[in-house]
Amino acid sequence: MLILVWSHQLLGGEVALTFDDAPRPSGYALDYRERVKRIRAALKHAGVPAAFFVLTKRMQGDEGRTVIDDYLKDGHFVSNHTASHPSLERVGADDFIREIQQAHDVLAKLAGFRPWFRFPELKEGRTQEEHDKVSAALKAMRYLPGYATVDSRDAYMELAYQQVLASGVKLDESQIKQSYLNVVGKRLEYFDDLGKKVFLRPVKQVLLMHENDLAGQYLGDLITALKATGWTFVSPEIAYQDPMAVVSTMSLDATQGRLATIAKDKNIPVSPPFEDPSLLKVMFGSKKK
Numbered sequence: 317m318l319i320l321v322w323s324h325q326l327l328g329g330e331v332a333l334t335f336d337d338a339p340r341p342s343g344y345a346l347d348y349r350e351r352v353k354r355i356r357a358a359l360k361h362a363g364v365p366a367a368f369f370v371l372t373k374r375m376q377g378d379e380g381r382t383v384i385d386d387y388l389k390d391g392h393f394v395s396n397h398t399a400s401h402p403s404l405e406r407v408g409a410d411d412f413i414r415e416i417q418q419a420h421d422v423l424a425k426l427a428g429f430r431p432w433f434r435f436p437e438l439k440e441g442r443t444q445e446e447h448d449k450v451s452a453a454l455k456a457m458r459y460l461p462g463y464a465t466v467d468s469r470d471a472y473m474e475l476a477y478q479q480v481l482a483s484g485v486k487l488d489e490s491q492i493k494q495s496y497l498n499v500v501g502k503r504l505e506y507f508d509d510l511g512k513k514v515f516l517r518p519v520k521q522v523l524l525m526h527e528n529d530l531a532g533q534y535l536g537d538l539i540t541a542l543k544a545t546g547w548t549f550v551s552p553e554i555a556y557q558d559p560m561a562v563v564s565t566m567s568l569d570a571t572q573g574r575l576a577t578i579a580k581d582k583n584i585p586v587s588p589p590f591e592d593p594s595l596l597k598v599m600f601g602s603k604k605k
């Protein structure tokens with residue numbers, strides 16, 4: 317028995333929870349108010365603050381503002397994910413920087429604001445020049461990288477989930493839950509191993525999720541499952557103190573997260589499980605590709 321417990325303890329490391337694109341409108345599974353209620357309740361069990369990477373255009377109405385206020389009341393952090401989620405590669409550096417500034421003007425007044433910036437779709441620029449221009453603007457505004465080390469892939473899972481719900485097909489929710497827990501758990505495990513390969517020590521992981529219906533439904537189960545396999549939840553403030561935060565990277569492709577970028581710079585191969593969106597669609601019951 318003792319041996320079992322001990323081996324579980326060895327499995328998981330430390331992880332901070334982060335949620336992108338908040339506040340999100342209602343989905344097919346949950347009214348947004350119900351979703352927020354459940355995410356707040358689930359996060360209480362993690363026992364540490366999470367970071368919400370906010371899209372400030374969605375805070376213009378009272379509803380969106382209330383959602384963010386509710387998270388702040390619980391001691392969670394809010395950070396910058398631009399005003400309306402433009403892709404840097406599509407709009408170019410100047411418009412992108414304006415979007416960061418717009419979001420900053422709204423967020424910097426809030427008590428739970430932390431100066432972390434997360435690029436939409438983790439796209440940090442097509443060219444070095446574009447990348448450097450945005451980096452310089454962020455530095456001038458005293459932002460730190462709001463990087464992720466593990467993309468949960470919940471954007472793809474949620475897309476498939478919503479497609480099936482919209483089609484009216486009855487879903488096996490227990491199977492959806494198992495798939496969600498499996499994908500997120502396996503990916504965390506993979507990046508935990510990758511961290512040890514790259515840095516020869518466990519690194520503090522930053523899990524990227526979205527403020528979506530899957531989180532509303534199963535975040536509580538996910539937190540329980542991760543605790544049971546030995547994961548410890550830490551505040552993003554602690555996670556972002558990991559020395560990997562200040563490693564300078566060469567590759568411009570940041571879309572698999574910071575740890576993957578550093579690994580690729582060192583010629584360490586990166587192939588996380590469940591990368592393929594079409595596999596995730598099948599797992600979540602959507603046959604559309």
Ligand SMILES: [Zn+2]
Pocket residue numbers: 336337397401436437
């Ligand atoms: Zn986003």
